[in-house]
Amino acid sequence: MTEGSPLSPSRAAAAAATTIKPTDLRGILKYIPRFRDQVFVIALDGAVIADDNLSNLLVDIAVLRSLSIKVVLVHGISLQLSELSEVRGVPITNADGTGVTDASTLDLAVRASSRVSHLVLEGLTQNGLKCAITNAVRALPAGVLKGVDQKRTGKVDRIDKETLHHLINANIIPIIQPIGFGPDGHTLRINSDLLAIEVAETLQATKVIYLSQQEGLSIDGQLRRDIDVAALRDVMDSSPDSIAMGSRSKALHAVKAIEAGIPRVHMVDGRIYDGLLNEIFSSEGVGTLIYGNDYQQIRQANANDVRFIHSLTRSAVKREELLHRTPEAIEANIDQFYVFEVDENIVACVTLQFYPNAPTVAELGSLYVMPFHHHRGVGRKMVEFAALRAAEKGASLLLALSTQNPTFFTSVCGFEEADKAELPESRRQVYEANGRNARILIRHLGATV
Ligand SMILES: CC(C)(COP(=O)(O)OP(=O)(O)OC[C@H]1O[C@@H](n2cnc3c(N)ncnc32)[C@H](O)[C@@H]1OP(=O)(O)O)[C@@H](O)C(=O)NCCC(=O)NCCS
Missing domain, CATH: 3.40.1160.10 (Acetylglutamate kinase-like)
Structure with missing residues (x-):
C-alpha cells in the first residue's frame, strides 16, 4: 500500500x-x-x-x-x-x-x-x-x-x-x-x-x-x-x-x-x-x-425513434405529467433525447437541454418510464445518466421542472426545490409565459453515489 x-x-x-x-x-x-x-x-x-x-x-x-x-x-x-x-x-x-x-x-x-x-x-x-x-x-x-x-x-x-x-x-x-x-x-x-x-x-x-x-x-x-x-x-x-x-x-x-x-x-x-x-x-x-457502466442500455435517440417516443409519452401528457410535444417537435429536437432499451424496445426516455447563454446549466426533461418497468431503477438510472452527461459537457447545475412528480426528484434523485431565479433568462421567460407553474428542482453536479 x-x-x-x-x-x-x-x-x-x-x-x-x-x-x-x-x-x-x-x-x-x-x-x-x-x-x-x-x-x-x-x-x-x-x-x-x-x-x-x-x-x-x-x-x-x-x-x-x-x-x-x-x-x-x-x-x-x-x-x-x-x-x-x-x-x-x-x-x-x-x-x-x-x-x-x-x-x-x-x-x-x-x-x-x-x-x-x-x-x-x-x-x-x-x-x-x-x-x-x-x-x-x-x-x-x-x-x-x-x-x-x-x-x-x-x-x-x-x-x-x-x-x-x-x-x-x-x-x-x-x-x-x-x-x-x-x-x-x-x-x-x-x-x-x-x-x-x-x-x-x-x-x-x-x-x-x-x-x-x-x-x-x-x-x-x-x-x-x-x-x-x-x-x-x-x-x-x-x-x-x-x-x-x-x-x-x-x-x-x-x-x-x-x-x-x-x-x-x-x-x-x-x-x-x-x-x-x-x-x-x-x-x-x-x-x-x-x-461501472450502468448505462449500457441508454443511447442517444435518432430519427427512427420519433414515433416510439411520441406514443411512449402520450399517456403521461394526458395526465399532465409531461409537456405535450408533437412528433415534429420531437424530431426537431431529437438530439436532446436519450432512450432506455430492453431487448431493443424503448421503455423510457429523457431529454437533456443546454442553454447557449448559460453554459453551466443543463435541464433534464420528458422523463418517462413505461409503467410495466416502474420500480426497477430505470427512472433513477436515466436521471443519473443525464447528470453525468450534463457534467461531462461542463454543466454544474442540473434543472428539472415537474408538475406531478417533484418528490421523485427530491426524495430519490438528490434534487432540491429552488426559485425561478435559478432559471436561465430565456428559460424563465418560457416558464412565466406557459403558466404550468411546475416546481423548479435543481441538483448541483458532482460525483454520483
Ligand atoms: C417518476 C418515474 C420516472 C419513476 O420511474 P421508475 O423507473 O419507477 O423509478 P425508479 O425505479 O428508479 O424509482 C426509484 C424509487 O422512486 C420512488 N418513486 C417513484 N415515483 C415517485 C414519486 N413520484 N415520488 C416519490 N418517490 C417516487 C419509488 O418509490 C422507487 O422506489 P421503490 O422501487 O423502492 O418503490 C416514473 O414513475 C414515470 O415515468 N412517471 C410518469 C412521468 C413522470 O412523472 N415523469 C417525471 C416528471 S418529468
Missing part, C-alpha cells in the same frame, strides 16, 4: 469545510434504505491507522453499522512494517506485499499486523462495536514471477465466506489482516489493496472504499471526482504514468473489482474529518468514485 504526504493546513481547512451539518440529515435519509444490509468493504492503509483521524474514522464506521450497513475492515501495514524495520535495523525486502517477502520481512510483517489489528480492535471496542480478527484468508505462495522466487509473498486462494457471513450476521465486524494461511497452515504476506477486492468479490459487496493518504485519484495532477471504469482502463493502458504513483495499485484493483461485478470503488483521504461519511452520503463526495 502507498503512503503520501502529511496533513497540510489547506487539507485541514478542507476537512473542516466538509463536516456534515445536522440539516444534511434529510439528504442522508434517502441513502439509508438503499444501503441497508449491503456489505461495504473498507480498506485502511497502515498510514491511515497511524493518523490522528483514526478515532473519528472508527466513529464513522459505528455510524454505518447503526444504519445497518454491514462493514468488513481490511487493513494494510506498510508504514508500520517500514518503521519496525528501521527501529530494529532489520532490512525488509518489500513493504507493501507486492514484491519478495523473505523470512525476516515476514516476521516483521506479522508483528506489524498484530499491532495494527490491535489498534483497530481497541478503537472499535471504544465505540461499543463487536469485532473479530479472522483466519478467513486462505493463500497460496505467489511462486516464481519473472524468474524471481517471491518466497513468503502470497496470493489469495480462497476467502472463507461462511465464517465472514456468520460474523457479519452476528453483528461482529470482521477485521482482515494482510496475511493469509497457506495449505500447510504457514503464513504468507498479501497486499491489502488486492485483499480488499477479493473479500468484496466473495461477499458480493456493493462498495469498496480505499482510505489512504491520497485525496483521491489524480490523473495528470488533476483530482478526478468520478470516473467510469472504461475511461480509467484506457488511461491505465495508454498512459499509466499520468496516474499519481500512490494511487496506481488502487486504480488497478478498482478496475479489477468493477470487472468482477462490484458496482463502485471509492478512493478517499482517510485523514479528513468526516471524509468517509461525506463520501458515502453526499452527492459531491470528497474523494474519487470509480463506477
Whole structure:
C-alpha cells in the first residue's frame, strides 16, 4: 500500500469545510434504505491507522453499522512494517506485499499486523462495536514471477465466506489482516489493496472504499471526482504514468473489482474529518468514485425513434405529467433525447437541454418510464445518466421542472426545490409565459453515489 504526504493546513481547512451539518440529515435519509444490509468493504492503509483521524474514522464506521450497513475492515501495514524495520535495523525486502517477502520481512510483517489489528480492535471496542480478527484468508505462495522466487509473498486462494457471513450476521465486524494461511497452515504476506477486492468479490459487496493518504485519484495532477471504469482502463493502458504513483495499485484493483461485478470503488483521504461519511452520503463526495457502466442500455435517440417516443409519452401528457410535444417537435429536437432499451424496445426516455447563454446549466426533461418497468431503477438510472452527461459537457447545475412528480426528484434523485431565479433568462421567460407553474428542482453536479 502507498503512503503520501502529511496533513497540510489547506487539507485541514478542507476537512473542516466538509463536516456534515445536522440539516444534511434529510439528504442522508434517502441513502439509508438503499444501503441497508449491503456489505461495504473498507480498506485502511497502515498510514491511515497511524493518523490522528483514526478515532473519528472508527466513529464513522459505528455510524454505518447503526444504519445497518454491514462493514468488513481490511487493513494494510506498510508504514508500520517500514518503521519496525528501521527501529530494529532489520532490512525488509518489500513493504507493501507486492514484491519478495523473505523470512525476516515476514516476521516483521506479522508483528506489524498484530499491532495494527490491535489498534483497530481497541478503537472499535471504544465505540461499543463487536469485532473479530479472522483466519478467513486462505493463500497460496505467489511462486516464481519473472524468474524471481517471491518466497513468503502470497496470493489469495480462497476467502472463507461462511465464517465472514456468520460474523457479519452476528453483528461482529470482521477485521482482515494482510496475511493469509497457506495449505500447510504457514503464513504468507498479501497486499491489502488486492485483499480488499477479493473479500468484496466473495461477499458480493456493493462498495469498496480505499482510505489512504491520497485525496483521491489524480490523473495528470488533476483530482478526478468520478470516473467510469472504461475511461480509467484506457488511461491505465495508454498512459499509466499520468496516474499519481500512490494511487496506481488502487486504480488497478478498482478496475479489477468493477470487472468482477462490484458496482463502485471509492478512493478517499482517510485523514479528513468526516471524509468517509461525506463520501458515502453526499452527492459531491470528497474523494474519487470509480463506477461501472450502468448505462449500457441508454443511447442517444435518432430519427427512427420519433414515433416510439411520441406514443411512449402520450399517456403521461394526458395526465399532465409531461409537456405535450408533437412528433415534429420531437424530431426537431431529437438530439436532446436519450432512450432506455430492453431487448431493443424503448421503455423510457429523457431529454437533456443546454442553454447557449448559460453554459453551466443543463435541464433534464420528458422523463418517462413505461409503467410495466416502474420500480426497477430505470427512472433513477436515466436521471443519473443525464447528470453525468450534463457534467461531462461542463454543466454544474442540473434543472428539472415537474408538475406531478417533484418528490421523485427530491426524495430519490438528490434534487432540491429552488426559485425561478435559478432559471436561465430565456428559460424563465418560457416558464412565466406557459403558466404550468411546475416546481423548479435543481441538483448541483458532482460525483454520483
Ligand atoms: C417518476 C418515474 C420516472 C419513476 O420511474 P421508475 O423507473 O419507477 O423509478 P425508479 O425505479 O428508479 O424509482 C426509484 C424509487 O422512486 C420512488 N418513486 C417513484 N415515483 C415517485 C414519486 N413520484 N415520488 C416519490 N418517490 C417516487 C419509488 O418509490 C422507487 O422506489 P421503490 O422501487 O423502492 O418503490 C416514473 O414513475 C414515470 O415515468 N412517471 C410518469 C412521468 C413522470 O412523472 N415523469 C417525471 C416528471 S418529468
